[in-house]
Amino acid sequence: MGNAPAASGSDPASVPLVRFEAVGKRFGGFVAVDRLSLDIFEREFFALLGPSGCGKTTLLRMLAGFERPSEGRILLDGQDVSDVPPHRRPVNMMFQSYALFPHLTVAANIAFGLRQEALPRSEIEARVRDMLALVKLDGFDARKPDQLSGGQRQRVALARALAKRPRVLLLDEPLSALDRKLREDTRLELKELQQKLGLTFVIVTHDQEEAMTLANRIGVMNGGRLAQVATPPDIYERPNSRWVAGFIGDVNLIEGTAVSSGLGQTIVESRAGDRVLVTHPPGASYSGPVTVAVRPEKIQIDTAAGISKTENSFAGHVIQVEYLGGLLAYRIMLDNGQEMKVTLANHAPLRAGSMAASGDRVWLSFAPEAATVLQQ
Amino acid sequence: MTGTPSETIAPRRSHGSGWRLLILIPTLWLVVLFLVPCLIVLKISLSQTAIAQPPYVPVLDPAAGWAGLRAFAAALSFDNYRMLGSDWIYLTSYLRSLAIASLSTTFLLLIGYPIAYGIARMPTRLRPILVMAVFLPFLTAFLIRIYAWINILQRDGLLNDVLLALRIIHEPVVWLSTDTAIVIGIVYSYLPFMVLPLYASLEKMDESLLEAAADLGAPRWRAFWLITVPLSMPGVLAGILLCFIPIVGEFVIPELLGGSGSLMIGQTLWTEFFQNKDWPVASAVAIALLAILLVPILIYQHLQMRTLEKS
Numbered sequence: 001m002g003n004a005p006a007a008s009g010s011d012p013a014s015v016p017l018v019r020f021e022a023v024g025k026r027f028g029g030f031v032a033v034d035r036l037s038l039d040i041f042e043r044e045f046f047a048l049l050g051p052s053g054c055g056k057t058t059l060l061r062m063l064a065g066f067e068r069p070s071e072g073r074i075l076l077d078g079q080d081v082s083d084v085p086p087h088r089r090p091v092n093m094m095f096q097s098y099a100l101f102p103h104l105t106v107a108a109n110i111a112f113g114l115r116q117e118a119l120p121r122s123e124i125e126a127r128v129r130d131m132l133a134l135v136k137l138d139g140f141d142a143r144k145p146d147q148l149s150g151g152q153r154q155r156v157a158l159a160r161a162l163a164k165r166p167r168v169l170l171l172d173e174p175l176s177a178l179d180r181k182l183r184e185d186t187r188l189e190l191k192e193l194q195q196k197l198g199l200t201f202v203i204v205t206h207d208q209e210e211a212m213t214l215a216n217r218i219g220v221m222n223g224g225r226l227a228q229v230a231t232p233p234d235i236y237e238r239p240n241s242r243w244v245a246g247f248i249g250d251v252n253l254i255e256g257t258a259v260s261s262g263l264g265q266t267i268v269e270s271r272a273g274d275r276v277l278v279t280h281p282p283g284a285s286y287s288g289p290v291t292v293a294v295r296p297e298k299i300q301i302d303t304a305a306g307i308s309k310t311e312n313s314f315a316g317h318v319i320q321v322e323y324l325g326g327l328l329a330y331r332i333m334l335d336n337g338q339e340m341k342v343t344l345a346n347h348a349p350l351r352a353g354s355m356a357a358s359g360d361r362v363w364l365s366f367a368p369e370a371a372t373v374l375q376q
Numbered sequence: 377m378t379g380t381p382s383e384t385i386a387p388r389r390s391h392g393s394g395w396r397l398l399i400l401i402p403t404l405w406l407v408v409l410f411l412v413p414c415l416i417v418l419k420i421s422l423s424q425t426a427i428a429q430p431p432y433v434p435v436l437d438p439a440a441g442w443a444g445l446r447a448f449a450a451a452l453s454f455d456n457y458r459m460l461g462s463d464w465i466y467l468t469s470y471l472r473s474l475a476i477a478s479l480s481t482t483f484l485l486l487i488g489y490p491i492a493y494g495i496a497r498m499p500t501r502l503r504p505i506l507v508m509a510v511f512l513p514f515l516t517a518f519l520i521r522i523y524a525w526i527n528i529l530q531r532d533g534l535l536n537d538v539l540l541a542l543r544i545i546h547e548p549v550v551w552l553s554t555d556t557a558i559v560i561g562i563v564y565s566y567l568p569f570m571v572l573p574l575y576a577s578l579e580k581m582d583e584s585l586l587e588a589a590a591d592l593g594a595p596r597w598r599a600f601w602l603i604t605v606p607l608s609m610p611g612v613l614a615g616i617l618l619c620f621i622p623i624v625g626e627f628v629i630p631e632l633l634g635g636s637g638s639l640m641i642g643q644t645l646w647t648e649f650f651q652n653k654d655w656p657v658a659s660a661v662a663i664a665l666l667a668i669l670l671v672p673i674l675i676y677q678h679l680q681m682r683t684l685e686k687s
Contacts, residue, residue, distance in 0.1 A: 064587075064591060065590075065591075066587055066590075066591075085590070085595075086587070086590040086591050087590045087591070087592075087593045087594055087595050088593075091591075092591055092592065093587075093588075093591045095584050095587070095588060097582065097584055099582065099584040099585050099587065099588035100588075101585060101588070101589075101603060102607070103606045103607055112589070112592050112594075112602075113592030113593050116592060116593030116594050116598070117593060160588075160592070161591075164592065164593070
């Protein structure tokens with residue numbers, strides 16, 4: 001996949017607000033973005049997610065106008081903006097470093113963009129006041145950036161980028177400089193703000209939790225390409241490749257061969273000789289070598305055989321239990337030689353004996369609809 | 377979200393005995409080699425010239441005791457300063473020095489800023505090489521370089537040859553022994569002292585600030601004017617002071633490149649000291665110059681303190 005975005009999360013009839021058409025960017029011999037196509041729609045909160053060096057920031061910077069595509073076109077509202085300099089684009093960016101002007105007050109920072117439009121003074125003042133209220137920084141207008149805390153600076157950067165009412169707001173790792181608690185609060189506020197203003201946000205992040213909670217749609221990037229574009233649940237439940245399955249959350253991968261496929265279910269014979277039944281949308285069909293992906297929290301552990309349904313049931317023994325507070329993380333060695341990760345919610349207080357301990361013999365099982373077949 | 381004040385408070389150093397010892401060395405250095413000589417010059421400036429050894433009176437005789445000290449203090453006077461204020465030679469000399477220093481510093485800023493800006497925008501690995509290139513001529517002796525300028529500026533020198541060949545002028549122009557020659561020599565000699573502080577302030581500027589300005593709708597030239605220039609002001613001020621102050625007291629360049637008509641204050645001082653052998657008046661000239669130069673230094677200090685308080 002990686003070429004056409006999934007229609008889910010957006011109205012298929014609407015015209016995309018932003019369209020990348022086979023956009024590529026090379027720095028010398030290094031390919032940062034590799035002929036990538038992507039549509040982003042009005043009022044979407046779109047996340048570009050990927051490891052560092054995957055090209056997500058370069059893609060954002062091309063949309064802002066700081067980098068020119070080496071090939072392809074970028075359309076904004078149907079207009080080719082590939083050659084439009086950044087100061088003439090109706091998009092604004094919130095920088096990872098915030099890039100606040102240190103010699104200007106908070107009010108002057110927010111007013112900077114408005115002053116470039118030569119708006120009347122009273123209008124600028126009113127909008128700066130609105131923005132300060134929006135990010136809950138009333139009364140901070142006369143402060144300089146170095147008189148603010150990290151969280152306050154982040155708000156000023158956000159207000160400054162929003163002041164011009166951009167068609168698209170670009171956010172480059174906007175929460176990465178904040179500590180954990182503040183990051184979680186700010187994440188919620190950012191989501192609320194986007195819904196309240198009805199604007200289109202494009203965020204770049206390497207934090208999957210951030211992408212999952214904020215975005216309507218996520219574009220997972222790897223090596224300058226889009227590995228998958230889908231809603232957060234689809235990305236998690238139905239990853240389209242081993243790479244995406246492994247990048248987003250934890251996963252068990254069972255390699256094997258599809259022996260029969262069709263009518264919404266596939267039987268995979270694993271290398272160890274076990275049969276695994278997986279259900280999927282009826283249109284899909286698999287053949288040849290495939291991988292079955294199962295999330296650790298979708299596997300059930302029983303301490304006696306035959307309790308669960310017979311399909312997708314495997315015997316093994318516990319090799320390690322990690323106590324994570326809210327969760328218990330098991331590592332289990334199956335009799336067929338495959339190691340599996342299983343997480344269980346910690347329903348303490350547990351009845352004595354019901355919790356499998358290291359060395360115990362256990363039976364794992366998962367429902368056919370809990371697994372995914374990956375062709376790669 | 378609520379107004380907590382700045383998080384960035386510099387950690388306080390503990391002032392232990394080791395710290396005091398450390399600060400004692402520069403203090404001693406300044407007292408012995410700066411403050412004491414200054415006081416000696418101040419004392420001489422309040423004396424009168426005499427044909428003696430040393431060539432001024434009074435001289436403090438510790439053997440004469442309390443009465444001798446009183447006689448010594450009574451003999452000191454401000455006559456030399458009154459003379460400085462009443463004689464046009466000195467006043468014009470001071471004004472001329474200030475005028476030439478202002479003009480030269482203006483040119484230094486106009487030439488130095490683009491150079492520093494250019495170097496600061498170069499790839500990181502090229503910058504040290506280019507900074508070295510600015511300093512490279514200064515590995516040659518100062519006097520040799522000024523003599524080279526005499527050669528370039530004289531009637532049949534390189535500058536006239538080139539201008540004649542390009543048909544910009546049709547008659548050789550007199551460059552040497554003019555104020556133009558002095559300004560050229562000064563600008564050439566002081567350029568690194570302007571470029572370096574400017575470069576230091578431009579180099580550490582965050583590139584993303586200019587991107588943010590562009591993103592908010594400012595074309596390049598406006599971003600330069602609204603962001604780069606204000607943020608480089610500390611470097612501009614440092615460069616101006618680093619050049620202006622020594623230029624006011626400059627002696628060698630006006631002596632070698634300038635005319636004999638009117639003198640800069642350094643030359644006047646030299647004349648008083650070595651030709652007229654009038655140590656007291658020469659000292660008064662020096663002390664008055666120090667007082668004049670103290671004004672910009674104090675303004676600069678005040679501005680520095682203000683920026684320090686802010687951060």
